[in-house]
Amino acid sequence: MGFSLxxxxxxxxxxxxxxxxxxxxAAAHFREMAEKGQFDDANIEKMSDIEHSCxxxxxxxxxxxxxxxxxxxxxxxxxxxxxxLDDLVDMIYSVAKRMRMYKLNTVNKDMVxxxxxxxxxxxxxxxxxxxxxxxxxxxxILVSCIxxxxxxxxxxxxxxxxxxxxxxxxxxxxxxxxxxxxxxxAETCLDICEDVANIIESILVKNS
Amino acid sequence: MGFSLxxxxxxxxxxxxxxxxxxxxAAAHFREMAEKGQFDDANIEKMSDIEHSCxxxxxxxxxxxxxxxxxxxxxxxxxxxxxxLDDLVDMIYSVAKRMRMYKLNTVNKDMVxxxxxxxxxxxxxxxxxxxxxxxxxxxxILVSCIxxxxxxxxxxxxxxxxxxxxxxxxxxxxxxxxxxxxxxxAETCLDICEDVANIIESILVKNS
Amino acid sequence: MGFSLxxxxxxxxxxxxxxxxxxxxAAAHFREMAEKGQFDDANIEKMSDIEHSCxxxxxxxxxxxxxxxxxxxxxxxxxxxxxxLDDLVDMIYSVAKRMRMYKLNTVNKDMVxxxxxxxxxxxxxxxxxxxxxxxxxxxxILVSCIxxxxxxxxxxxxxxxxxxxxxxxxxxxxxxxxxxxxxxxAETCLDICEDVANIIESILVKNS
Numbered sequence: 001m002g003f004s005l006x007x008x009x010x011x012x013x014x015x016x017x018x019x020x021x022x023x024x025x026a027a028a029h030f031r032e033m034a035e036k037g038q039f040d041d042a043n044i045e046k047m048s049d050i051e052h053s054c055x056x057x058x059x060x061x062x063x064x065x066x067x068x069x070x071x072x073x074x075x076x077x078x079x080x081x082x083x084x085l086d087d088l089v090d091m092i093y094s095v096a097k098r099m100r101m102y103k104l105n106t107v108n109k110d111m112v113x114x115x116x117x118x119x120x121x122x123x124x125x126x127x128x129x130x131x132x133x134x135x136x137x138x139x140x141i142l143v144s145c146i147x148x149x150x151x152x153x154x155x156x157x158x159x160x161x162x163x164x165x166x167x168x169x170x171x172x173x174x175x176x177x178x179x180x181x182x183x184x185x186a187e188t189c190l191d192i193c194e195d196v197a198n199i200i201e202s203i204l205v206k207n208s
Numbered sequence: 209m210g211f212s213l214x215x216x217x218x219x220x221x222x223x224x225x226x227x228x229x230x231x232x233x234a235a236a237h238f239r240e241m242a243e244k245g246q247f248d249d250a251n252i253e254k255m256s257d258i259e260h261s262c263x264x265x266x267x268x269x270x271x272x273x274x275x276x277x278x279x280x281x282x283x284x285x286x287x288x289x290x291x292x293l294d295d296l297v298d299m300i301y302s303v304a305k306r307m308r309m310y311k312l313n314t315v316n317k318d319m320v321x322x323x324x325x326x327x328x329x330x331x332x333x334x335x336x337x338x339x340x341x342x343x344x345x346x347x348x349i350l351v352s353c354i355x356x357x358x359x360x361x362x363x364x365x366x367x368x369x370x371x372x373x374x375x376x377x378x379x380x381x382x383x384x385x386x387x388x389x390x391x392x393x394a395e396t397c398l399d400i401c402e403d404v405a406n407i408i409e410s411i412l413v414k415n416s
Numbered sequence: 417m418g419f420s421l422x423x424x425x426x427x428x429x430x431x432x433x434x435x436x437x438x439x440x441x442a443a444a445h446f447r448e449m450a451e452k453g454q455f456d457d458a459n460i461e462k463m464s465d466i467e468h469s470c471x472x473x474x475x476x477x478x479x480x481x482x483x484x485x486x487x488x489x490x491x492x493x494x495x496x497x498x499x500x501l502d503d504l505v506d507m508i509y510s511v512a513k514r515m516r517m518y519k520l521n522t523v524n525k526d527m528v529x530x531x532x533x534x535x536x537x538x539x540x541x542x543x544x545x546x547x548x549x550x551x552x553x554x555x556x557i558l559v560s561c562i563x564x565x566x567x568x569x570x571x572x573x574x575x576x577x578x579x580x581x582x583x584x585x586x587x588x589x590x591x592x593x594x595x596x597x598x599x600x601x602a603e604t605c606l607d608i609c610e611d612v613a614n615i616i617e618s619i620l621v622k623n624s
Contacts, residue, residue, distance in 0.1 A: 066413040101372045164517045173381035173589035177388075180593075205482040274621040309580045381589035385596075 012072055013133045015061045019085045020126035022054045026092045027122035031115035037107035039099035051093040058086040073135070073203050080199050081129075088192045092118065095185035102178040110162045114155065114186035121151040121193040128200050135207050141200060148197040155190035159183055220280055221341045223269045227293045228334035230262045234300045235330035239323035245315035247307035259301040266294040281343070281411050288407050289337075296400045300326065303393035310386040318370045322363065322394035329359040329401040336408050343415050349408060356405040363398035367391055428488055429549045431477045435501045436542035438470045442508045443538035447531035453523035455515035467509040474502040489551070489619050496615050497545075504608045508534065511601035518594040526578045530571065530602035537567040537609040544616050551623050557616060564613040571606035575599055 029050065033043050061082040065071065071078055099105075128144035131137065162183050170176045237258060241251050269290040273279065279286055307319075336352035339345065370391050378384045445466060449459050477498040481487065487494055515521075544560035547553065578599050586592045 062410065063413060066410060097368065101368055102375060160513065160517055167518060167590060167594065170590050173593070174375060174378050174384060176590060177381070177385065177593065178375065202478065202482060205479060270618065271621060274618060305576065309576055310583060382583060382586050382592060385589070385593065386583065 011064065012061065012078060013130075015057055015064070016081065016085070016129045016132065017126075018057050019054060019061075019082070020122075020129045022050060022057065023085060023088055023092075024119070024122045024126050026050045026054070026089050027115075027119040030092050030096055031112070031119045033096060033099070034112045034115035035107065037105050039096055039105055041100070044096055044100050047093050047096050051089050054086055054089040058082050073132075073207055077199060077203050077206075081196065084192060084196045084199060088122075088189060088196070091185065091189050091192055095182055095189065098178075098182050098185060102182065104178060104182065108179075110158070110183065111186065113158060114183065114189075117151050117155050117158070118186065118189045118193075121148050121190055124148045124151070125193055125196055128197065132200065132203065135204060138204050138208065141204060145197040145201050148193050152190045152194040155187045159187040219272065220269065220286060221338075223265055223272070224289065224293070224337045224340065225334075226265050227262060227269075227290070228330075228337045230258060230265065231293060231296055231300075232327070232330045232334055234258045234262070234297050235323075235327040238300050238304055239320070239327045241304060241307070242320045242323035243315065245313050247304055247313055249308070252304055252308050255301050255304050259297050262294055262297040266290050281340075281415055285407060285411050285414075289404065292400060292404045292407060296330075296397060296404070299393065299397050299400055303390055303397065306386075306390050306393060310390065312386060312390065316387075318366070318391065319394065321366060322391065322397075325359050325363050325366070326394065326397045326401075329356050329398055332356045332359070333401055333404055336405065340408065340411065343412060346412050346416065349412060353405040353409050356401050360398045360402040363395045367395040427480065428477065428494060429546075431473055431480070432497065432501070432545045432548065433542075434473050435470060435477075435498070436538075436545045438466060438473065439501060439504055440535070440538045440542055442466045442470070442505050443531075443535040446508050446512055447528070447535045449512060449515070450528045450531035451523065453521050455512055455521055457516070460512055460516050463509050463512050467505050470502055470505040474498050489548075489623055493615060493619050493622075497612065500608060500612045500615060504538075504605060504612070507601065507605050507608055511598055511605065514594075514598050514601060518598065520594060520598065524595075526574065526599065527602065529574060530599065530605075533567050533571050533574070534602065534605045534609075537564050537606055540564045540567070541609055541612055544613065548616065548619065551620060554620050554624065557620060561613040561617050564609050568606045568610040571603045575603040 026047065029043070029047055033039050033047075062079065065075060065078050065082075099111075104111075124144045124147040128141050128148070131141035131144070135141070163180055166176055166179055166183075234255065237251070237255055241247050241255075270287065273283060273286055273290075307313075312319075332352045332355040336349050336356070339349035339352065343349070371388055374384055374387055374391075442463065445459070445463055449455050449463075478495065481491060481494055481498075515527075520527075540560045540563040544557050544564070547557035547560065551557070579596055582592055582595055582599075
């Protein structure tokens with residue numbers, strides 16, 4: 001029986017692909033909820049299941065990492081990647097839960113805009129992660145990372161515009177608190193995508 | 209004269225036990241304040257002393273860690289444990305200070321409920337930490353970690369219910385801001401307990 | 417041709433000095449805005465340029481770190497230092513942007529006070545960083561770290577006093593939300609300075 005290290009290494013890439021797939025599902029589901037203005041029990045339940053499936057894979061990655069002697073790149077980078085990706089799904093879920101809790105069940109065009117940015121960033125992130133398998137081919141990975149950074153900047157700008165006008169026109173302090181928090185939460189999702197992109201870029205540099 | 213490494217290793221366990229003891233004292237004091245609705249100067253002063261004694265032990269752990277060549281488990285885990293435990297006491301203290309600052313000196317049954325959860329989680333955490341001395345006996349440590357996770361979920365649910373009804377019935381935006389912040393702070397204490405449980409679980413896996 | 421490691425090591429110190437210089441410029445610019453009550457487009461634009469120049473140096477440090485085999489002290493400490501210093505400038509910029517977004521263009525004596533504390537802490541931090549070059553001479557570095565801790569405590573106290581009286585006298589919930597957030601953001605700048613001081617202290621212990 002031969003002894004091969006490569007399958008062990010590839011496993012991490014497969015697991016990251018799974019995490020990435022769950023993230024894109026979470027982002028698509030969030031965007032649908034925003035477009036329909038339906039942050040109701042059934043939709044939150046579905047998001048909770050998505051979040052739970054991401055938890056399982058994250059634990060699987062950490063578990064394999066703790067037992068594994070040889071890793072495709074630095075252990076701390078694998079650890080950081082898995083946790084940031086998990087944080088991303090947690091954050092999407094958390095914003096959705098707040099929308100329900102605050103009964104914000106109207107279609108809000110700004111929240112739809114945030115949801116679209118999160119979905120685009122999640123897709124770029126899935127591409128970058130999948131590219132890590134062939135980390136010597138930097139180019140397409142970097143293109144995705146740059147796209148993630150661009151989307152985060154767009155999100156920053158959107159948040160400032162949206163919260164600015166929220167306060168300018170505020171007559172209902174309670175509604176202002178609710179929307180401020182959920183818009184900021186949505187923007188935080190884009191920040192986490194950028195954190196992932198930064199980890200990926202540092203992996204590229206170390207392995208170049 | 210013999211040369212023994214074991215005492216040096218045990219020292220860390222003793223120090224974590226001390227940190228855990230201070231945490232349970234802080235949690236008990238917080239629960240008493242909540243039950244009496246007395247977040248007054250005298251009680252905050254006492255909490256400040258508790259927090260300061262935790263600082264001293266945290267510094268002691270970090271200092272010993274920086275000077276020590278052999279550690280009972282990974283340096284970064286010892287570091288992370290010490291800091292998270294310190295963060296927990298800081299957070300309990302911080303919530304108590306906000307309660308005083310906002311003059312929230314009535315007995316609030318939801319805050320009492322949070323305080324009870326924090327106290328239970330702190331006790332479970334002290335048990336788990338004390339078990340690390342015999343980390344080959346996973347079972348009782350894992351039982352405590354599972355309990356900490358359960359309490360965090362309960363806290364999440366409590367926060368959503370409590371803040372949901374706070375906003376549903378809100379007529380006073382300023383009071384809403386105050387209570388929202390302190391309830392969220394209380395729930396963050398349970399999050400930090402869970403972070404500690406996660407570190408402990410990863411230590412178990414690495415040393416299994 | 418000789419082969420020298422020392423210049424490579426000194427490079428990090430030079431880069432940290434540059435980061436420190438940018439931080440003191442950012443802090444001085446923030447203090448000027450606060451003193452004039454002018455958080456306007458031109459001033460925010462200038463702060464954005466300062467923040468961008470800090471980004472470039474941070475990337476440069478991380479890049480050199482990833483390519484470098486020999487470092488003057490632990491890689492993770494260099495990494496943590498560079499990131500915390502970058503976070504500090506980001507936070508100062510972020511508070512300034514919020515002041516503009518909320519149109520808080522009056523001279524507020526408490527914000528001026530925070531700005532002065534941030535400027536003092538930034539100067540102490542620049543001194544401590546510059547001292548790392550001669551890390552065997554602990555004394556002056558520790559004096560700066562103690563000063564940074566003292567300023568953070570002062571900031572904590574200021575925040576509690578200021579937010580306490582903000583809520584005591586609140587008639588306008590929207591204005592209360594705005595000021596609470598910006599005061600807390602200003603205090604977070606001092607927290608980050610303290611985080612940097614903690615990293616510096618741990619570097620000293622490890623290299624003593």
